[in-house]
Amino acid sequence: MVSQTEYELIEQKVKQLYLPGSPDSINQLQRELQSLQRSPAAWDLANLMLSSPDQNVRFFGALTYTVKINNDWHSIPTTSVHQLLSQLLNWIILHRSGPRFITQKLIATLVLALIKFPSDASTIWPYPIHDFILSLSQLSVVINTRSTDADLNLQSETDFAVLIASFSRENLDTSLLFCSTFAEEMLRADVPRQDRPLLQKLLADSTQHALPIMTTLICTTPSELAPDLYPVLTSSFKCYRAWALSLATSSGMSPELSSVAAIFPRVVAFLELESDDTVFSTVSEVMIDFMEWSDKLVTAQSMNTLLHLFAGPWSASKIQQIVADPDSAEDGINLYFLNAFISFGELTARDISGSLSLSESQRILELTLALVKVAGYPIEDETVSKRTLEFWDLFVESVLYDDDGVLQQAGDSAASASKEKAAQATTIMMTVIESLWHKIRLPPTNIFSHWSQDTRDQFFAFRKDVADLIESSYQLVQPKLYSVLVDFVIQSTSSGTPDAVDWPGVEASLYALNAISQSLTSSPVEYETLKILLDSNLFHLLPQSPMLRAKQTSLNLISSVIPYFQSDPGKTYIPVVVPYLFQCLATSSLALHASRSIFQLCADCAPVLAPNVQDFLAIYRDMLVNGHDIDALAKERIAGAIAEVIVQGVEELERKVAYIGELVGILKVYAEQAVAAANSKVDQQQQEDSILPKDIAASALKSLAMVGKACREGEDLISTHTPEQKRAYAETLAQVWDAPGSRGRAIKDEILSVVVTLSQRVPDFAGEIAVRQNACAVLRAGFSERGPGPFTVSAEVIVGYVREEVARVGNLATMQPVIALVGGFVVANSDKESEDASSACAELLDVLYSGAVVPNTCASSALQDPDVNQGMLEVMQKYLARYTPVLFSSYCFEPLVGRFAVEMLTTREPLVVKAAVKFWTALINTKMRGADEAELVAVVDQVVQATGEVVMGKVVWAITGNAPRSLLTEYAQLVKAYFRLYTGLAQRWMSAGLAVEGEQQQEEKKRARRMFVEKIARLRGRPPTETIVKEFWLGERGQEVDFA
């Protein structure tokens, strides 16, 4: 019990809580009061507070009840539940006329108490709505408990109706609040699954008593209802919606649900009360919610009511108002109407598409089309047209696909009907797309510049939505639309003067054509129409267009129809398009887009473009000299593109060499820009504003690598030659590229000089990962060339380069590209079997070991670079596959394999562990090589046996619970490999590893481990080895339950 003095102090604190104060003092008060709310005395305190004259204290009393029930409901005996419910109901009766927030809290608490004891509710309080209403009416607590049915004191249906009819407005409002809360809380997400059926039954059983309350006002004639009752009417709608949705969510069709759904048309009738915003908005919200659950809540009769409503004159007048003044749809009655109209359209799109001849369907389509035609720019001036897009999408989908989502074919049994339907729908969609075409036109700059960034973003999002609709509609409207759009462009550009062109219209047309082009299949009929477009003045006028966006969109369109240019008829137009693309390179905002298409077209259509090489080189030189703000990626792509044209398109070798020499010369100038920038003393501020010298260096190298890639691909052209021709060609190439004093040799030296200068001679670039990466990429480009070429270099050059890079390494993290370069060299030379290649590989391994592995593994584990470790393991695997004797005979074999590769098996880096496991698995699997390698297999055998115990020790460490679960699959692979090829030895090694703890192990654990080894040995690497390893891992961790 709380003494009067104590209570007064508490009440004082509650009052203080609601007064302004410092956050610290309020936090302190909250902590104290929360502690009191959880104390055993809280029940008494709650009752005392609910008797207080202060409304805040009364609210806190109600809140205390909630906290107490939430915290202590487990300890409340069933016998006390009745008392608890009675007390709460009594407080509601007493406070029904007081502030609503207190009544609300008390009602929520009462419902909470009911939810917490669902299994007892059916006996303790089987008819809560009935009793609540009766209690309010009698002003005394009535709680019917069910010992037997005879004990129930229920009102007859008529008496109950009379009782409600006599209710005061206050009682009606309180009852509606209880019904709403009851319905909403029944389906709270945190209600335990097992309690749900009981609560659903309680809800269903209570429907008979809730309905008369909800319908008291809903079933009146709207025009006869006094305006002062509108707030209660709104509560009635909300209660009705809560009840209906709870019933619909919790069960299938039931008599209760049907009786609730039958009232829906009465709700819709209240739309005529347009004078009251709140009533109108609530009714439209109820309608929208019901339409979402239409299969359960909208009966055929209701659907008919809605159809007549939305296709009728009232709806038409509303749409007319919106079209005349789109701002009116931003809020108020018109907004609510529009929400409901659009929801209805989306709900019935399929029905409308199936009954296009019905006047109601036609009316709905006309009204929706009127919304598309609203004047003004979307988003900035109006948001109405945007809202119709979903409807049109659904409409098109319904026409094209049947109920099962299968595309409807014109030749189906119902062919004539479906053809007629498709024809009608095509006409409608052509009109819709035409209207939307007007909507996606870009505004003049003077208007666009005043738009906020958010408006611009939303406008472009709208354009994308329209593009999606055009794409999905295209199956319906077919080439007709393509022709219409192309015709517009041709007419607009027919005068041949840029000033006479409707550029926003042309841009919108190209935008729509781009959307369609993305969905075209190979060799479509539309390509015939595309030819007309390419023959027009468009690409001659576009460079002079004042509208940048038109050029951007044209670039997107070109990119979308690349397959056409790759076809024979399309190749004719490449000389039209590619020069235009090169012209676009001069504009920095277009360069990236243009370069992508150039790269694709040059790679695929090189011979057609060969006559233009000289022009391309001139444009490229200018681009590198003057286009400082052009994206580096564009410069790199263009280098690759021109190289593709030279290598694949130019037939005469001498000219080819001359052009490559010119291109390399241009790139050398680009590289010199990087060196000059690094050498000039540019202050920090200037550097932040412009491209950094190291980025220019990296880009110059990347451009060279792109040229190298093109040279590699060019060699495929000679694959059709006879062996003799190939030999002769190779000799010619050697003369051109390798002979001392030749032009080719000079180009090659120039390339090497750029690589060495940028990556090794400029101190500012030392250790820059991007520079090193791209320098290595240039050298790697030569590995793939089949014969002598500008990028092929001797093994000696590679060894020298790697040796110097390793010697100069400042930061181990930048070593990874060099390691990958060695890996590439090993793979590229694996089929040459020359002494030189073999000794170069051996030398490279030693250099890498001393330069990368030793310093990395000597560093503390925190400073070690995982990329270096992973890269080394991958290189070792390449040696194992291609130069096994080199690996085995290296002086660093023992530290590399016996120590480094073993240690990496238990590092914390997952990718390193995976690489280590792959290496060891590959090593073990070497045993499977053929008899012709018997000598090698014998050596490998010895290595596996010598390292077996220590490697298995690492595996045992991992699978006895120390490795993360995500790496178990990898370790299991290694276990499989050992047990498949070395079963007996593997069993011995694993047993030894598992017996490390020896005498201290419990018998049970020993037995489990022994059984595990036996199981694994029996499986010999077959399934389910992995599952058993995982189970063993779980057991070793002491986890009986596998939670994942």
Place this chain on the structure above:
Amino acid sequence: MSGNAYYELYRRSSIGVALTDALDELIKDSKIQPQLAMKILSTFDRCITEILSDQAKATRLSFKGHLDIYRFCDDVWTFIIKDVHFKMEGNEQVVGEKIKIVACNYKKPGEP
């Protein structure tokens, strides 16, 4: 959806694997019980489904390729597509040799 109605397919994503490893560590250190880990994973199943559905920025992407294999089993569609060309916003393109698409119904069978 309620309770355990969420698919567990995101557990094999990088973030799911990392979470599972982290939970394993916590269990090993006796900081949590496996039952709590189960609860956390089922919360993860729900959250990642909802977040991807509601909050992941919708980047438009279209792709074309050759449908190699498709199947529909237990309300799960699986498509294996070869030579796939992805076209992202701004006509950015990516080419993939082979992709696998696993598509589940957002609502499980029998749910409203």
